[in-house]
Amino acid sequence: MSPRRIPRIGIGGPVGCGKTMLIEQVVPLLSLDGYKVGIISNDVISKEDAERMRKNLATEKGLMSEDLVIGVATGGCPHTAIREDPSMNISIVEEMESKHDYLDLIFIESGGDNITTTFSPALADYFIYIIDVSAGDKYPRKRGLGIETCDLLVINKIDLAPHVGASLKVMERDAKRIRGDKPFIFVNSRTGKGTKEVASYIIKDVLFESPPWTSNKK
């Protein structure tokens, strides 16, 4: 019998925008509600992010077993690895599904170097795209497939806005114009501001507010 398909969330965004830290903030919030997650981290040139999450979320906080954080090398093609040819990621997701069928969610993190990142629907069911304020308030206005098509746009590092001359009002206006009814959230992953909302969106739109899988099985 094929293993259960576990809901998958793709988290994409430029290098340094705060993808890893967002996951580190959201996983404990989901864990408070009993949800269990696995993480696959596509790094451009190292496994640093995977190792950091393994240390912070598994070793120190004990929120998951260490083998539930997996780093993936992408041959310098992070966009290809989640869109045109997601074979390696799908393979790893399926291995995780067959070994850990009690999981509620799998996060697939992927860094990249431009704003056209998207996830293949064969790989991810829900797509969160992150940008950060320090790159300037023009970012939402510049569009790009990631910003336009993601299910949830996260605008991170809002505390830096006054220091880099970025206007959150401009970013809000442009995000609304570009994305229409689709949601976006201002976040400061360092302090946790806005991360509860991210977790709420995940519970509502990905898990459909269903209880944790393990509680169903009891």
Next chain:
Amino acid sequence: MNMDNEISLEDLSFLQLSDSFFPTGLYTTSNGLEALFYEGKLKKPKHLQDLIKTFLFQQIGPTDCTALGNVYDCINSSDLAEILRTDQMIYSMKLIEEVREASVRSGIQLLRCVNSFVLGNAILEHYQRLVKNGEASGVYPVSFAVACNSLSITKYRAGLMLLYGFTITVVAAAIRLGILQHLEGQKVIHNLKPSILSSVHSNIQKPLSSMWQFAPIIDITQIKHEQMDSKMFVT
């Protein structure tokens, strides 16, 4: 003599499965090339060419290509048990864990992809079932042989595709690492054509029992690469 107008669906399948656009995830692998690059041992196109020749004659040729040939022979003689034995044997010959895992992952995804558009091929379905049940590993050369056969691609052409595909994967990794530029890459591929042909002819008809490999420096390099903290590629 081949006529100029003799083209077929099989020719297109040959192109489709040879194309680097075909989704197998192999572009994530460098087969240890990245470690050689960081050790400063690969600086010129000629070094890369010699390295790939070693792979073709000392490692991939006498293992993967021989396994592929045997799978075709098993299919022709309807010996399904021997396909499983070939899977197990070639899997056990992949000494480096990351190479072994990448080969299995690529093989399984290749099978799934081909199975999504080739319908009713008994061997393809049988092998995929063995993989799903955990009886077969799905290792790449066996999956590739089963997939090519399901598209009526002949044994020797499948052997060419296998070794050509390996060659372009390594050359593409070298270009991304900056070891050579794109024109030099195509020249290396062109220069390696006789070696690819020769390796296919030397290995594809051999029995399973004669599979061998001897490339200890490559093995050690791949182990070193596997253990690198910071890297772009899977070994």
